[in-house]
Amino acid sequence: MNPVRPRRKLRADTITLAHGSGGKAMRDLIDDVFVGGFDNAQLTELEDQARFDLADLTQLGNRLAMTTDCYVVDPLFFPGGNIGKLAVTGTVNDLAVGGARPLYLSCGMIIEEGLPVEDLRRIVASMKATADTAGVCIVTGDTKVVHRGAADKLFINTTGIGVIPENVEIRAQRGQDGDxxxxxxxIGDHGAAIVDARGEMSLDNTIKTDCQPLNTLVEAMLAVCPDIHCMRDATRGGIATVLNEFAEASGVSINIDEAALPVRDEVHGMCEILGLDPLYLANEGKLLAIVPPERADACLQAMRAHPAGRDSAIIGHVYADEASRVILKTGFGGNRIVDMLVGEQLPRIC
Structure with missing residues (x-):
């Protein structure tokens, strides 16, 4: 048994360059805020790497999955979440939609000099709570502090590792005629929440981010439909971008029905005021899945039985077509082509 090491305490109210120097101030920050906040045995050892038993991993599946993402959202705090919740959720979901069971995360933080320590504590606490909800551990990380003006308060990188069970083969190339x-x-809740949080439009609404881990929802879907063909979470670029990626990768076209798309009245109203399209708004708790027709109803019912899928819906169908287009049936009965997002509707959204 290793002796229990007393943790150091951070006394400062704001982050200074000394907290990134590698000395005592940095050790205080890491010990108190990160090791104390994330609170797990692997991180407490403070080695330069996390270590895993391969035998434990291979019991869960026959392939490792790994993903990484950076988060630069502005503002750091927004209705229903913050940059920390977003970082854990985004990485967990990137693993889950490939059929992997997420297990471990790393956390790299680039902190601007002057960030209030209390803000950092709130963000770390949110990361811990979200990781616990998703059943993952944050086991290693890194901290850098930069001069004022060299960053915008806080940027986070998270890398995730998971294990894919045998016989799960979810790929963007697997969309088929009839799916x-x-x-x-x-859709669009996260993008709308960020617009509201920025306070630039003087809009009065109660829209919250949809930021949530989706790994247990995916597990429920795979339990009734092990042969899910395609699945992705619709973040930047919205569902329009993901559907176009599926169509192009699979060499098929996809029809979607505007009347079937779940859009909140508040989001729809904001989009009309600002000239935005909810098809392109970012989401942080929504996935699109393409499944065989014979399993669609069972999969839909499993999704609706899960807290993250109560409002699930069938929104379209796949058909053979080398043009690889996404076609929207509008509320007026016509059709329009839905292209990939061109440019950026809302910068710094995640």
């Missing part, structure tokens, strides 16, 4: 397109709820 059904499913979504697990309302």
């Amino acid at each position: 059904v397109v499913l979504i697990n709820g309302f």
Whole structure:
């Protein structure tokens, strides 16, 4: 047994360059805020790497999955979440939609000099709570502090590792003629929440981010439909971008029905005021799945039985077509081509 090491305490109210120097001030920050906040045995050892038993991993599946992402959202705090919750959720979901069971995360933080320590504590606490909800551990990380003006308060990188069970083969290239397109709820909530949080439009609404881990929802879907063909979470670029990626990769076209798309009235109203399209708004708790037609109803019911999928819906179908287009049936009965997002509707959204 290793002796229990007393943890150092951080006394400062704001982050200074000394907290990135590698000396005592940095050790205080790491010990108190990160090791104390994330609170797990691997991180407490403070080695330069996390270590895993391969035998434990191979019991869960026959392939490792790994993903990484950086988070630069502005503002750091927004209705229903913050940059920390976003970082854990985004990485967990990137693993989950490939069929992997997420297990471990790393956390790299680039902190601007002057960030209030209390803000950092709140963000770390949110990361810990979200990781616990998703059943993952944050086991290693890194901290850098930069001069004022060299960053915007805080940037986070998270890398995730998971294990894919045997016989799960979810790929963007597997869409087939006759397949059904499913979504697990309302679109555009995250993008709308960020617009509201920035306070630039003087809008009065109660829209919250949809930021949530989706790994247990995916597990429920795979339990009734092990042969999910395609699945991705619709973040930047919205569902329009993901559907176009599926169509192009699979060499098929996809029809979606505007009347079937779940969009909140508040989001729809904001989009009309600002000239935005909810099809391109970012989401942080929504996935699109393409499944065989014979399993679509069972998969839909499993999704609706899960808290993250109560408002799930069938929104379209796949058909053979080398043009590889996404076609929207509008509320007026016409059709329009839905292209990939060109440019950036809302910068710094995640």
